[in-house]
Amino acid sequence: MAAYFSKLTLVSLLNACPGGVASGLIWGIMALGVYLTFRVLDLADLTVDGSFATGGAVCIMMVLGGVNPQLALIVSFLAGVVAGIITGVLHTTLGIPAILAGILTQISLYSINLNIMGKANQAVNVNQVSFYFTSNAKVLGRTILLVAVVAAVVIAALYWYLGTEQGSAIRATGTNPNMSRAQGINTEGMKIIGLALSNGLVALSGGILSQYQGFADVNMGRGAIVIGLAAVIIGEVLGSLFGKRLNFALRLMFVVLGGVAYYIVYVFVLWLKFPADDMKLLTAIVVAAFLAVPYLKSKSASSFARAAKVSEAAIADYKKEDDHNA
């Protein structure tokens, strides 16, 4: 036991934190994409596990081919948009349930990502290419700042877009498709646009992560949806601590902060020597718990168990009064 604690130095934790913040911000951008489908469109889109890796694969391969890294990120975004459109068409035009449509695109992207890279992973020699989003410890502060700027720009863009006529139509589609059609909104088109933008952001995030770690891997998106959901939900919980009616831009900001919080916890748990292999299990448990808490809370406020208890008291009172009258 003593040996275990002696290995847990505060210095090693503090050293790991900046990396956690950077990763968290990158995944926070991904979580903004998840927010767009999960919260705004009310769809659980599983495409993201595939499109995240697609973003990484496209970015790394283009950089290897000599393309400017920033331009490569734009292409990553566009590749994600295409993936989202495919899921959207499968779901709307071909009538496949959203979850299945996402899974189908995700699994086909696994093959496509392998084809893009030619093998399971591809690395860039970080000494030869200078990335803005590097994990080089000497300039990690700059990387964190840059990712934060990208996240801020994405939040501003989403805030603006969802406030426009088209964005309002997307929000209405997610809330009430019947009403939306009655108001002349092409709900199928709106779902496709939403899925496209969402996966574009996810792939952009995947591209940034591939630059950050210097490589892309066909499995880098595995479980991405769960991490994205974790960020969204943790962000909402954090946001709720600051007031009930948060401005929409602030809510988006808390989604990104949710990603950061997730990675800080991640770093902390790893620092406790928790086996890295079990992290996905831990993440799933955390997400399940956060998703269940609001439900259980509402149930405990009004449950049959509680009603049973209250009823006993009511009967006892009633009998007492009866005795009294008799």
Add this chain to the structure above:
Amino acid sequence: MLDIINVRKTFNPGTINEKKALQGVNLHLEPGDFCTIIGGNGAGKSTTLNAVAGVWPVDEGAILIDGKNITGVPEHQRAAYLGRVFQDPMTGTAASMEIAENMALAARRGERRTLRWGITRKEKEAYQEKLKMLGLGLEDRMTTKVGLLSGGQRQALTLLMATLKHPKLLLLDEHTAALDPKTAAKVLEVTDTIIRENNLTALMVTHNMKDAIAHGNRLIMMHEGRIILNISGEAKKKLTVAELLEQFELVSGEEFASDKAILA
């Protein structure tokens, strides 16, 4: 204004659940006509409205609005001509959006959704004026989420939204059926006012014979997917519930099957 020409629709054809919902419906509405539709359960009242709204394509026949054939136009494009209010107060509005945002969505019915702002300051002022007319105090709750409103408030709002942009035809599908009698009367009153002031053409489905007689200048009765009675003008004004029931039995050879319609 509206022409329904020999429209037929069968649900689940060729299966055990086959339902011939519309069996040759014909109807012509002049501009400014306010026509009520009554009939028992499964008579085809709501189905007729859905056929006009384009919820699904019809099997046979044609639907024309203002002389324009819209039979092949999908629901969201037809919306340009139609204002709609539904039976379920939850259906007509977006619950998680603000009152003003809902109105802004409705004000753009039939227009392309561009990248301009979804709602402008000027619009908000105009909506506030419109909400005042309802007399429900909603003008002070412009940023309230619609999900927090009562059923009656939501129906009144939906009605206002349906007519924000002048519709060629207003479709009211039992829009007071889910409300308590007092609220229903209030919403019907608002309906009358809005139709009169905007000089709208309207089709109103109702289960309530008294309402069907009291409102509008025309009345049609449906039975088994057909229109079996078509009353207008002076005859409509003099109509009573007893006469209506008598006529129904005469034409259909059956007793009127809905207690709700008679007792209401």
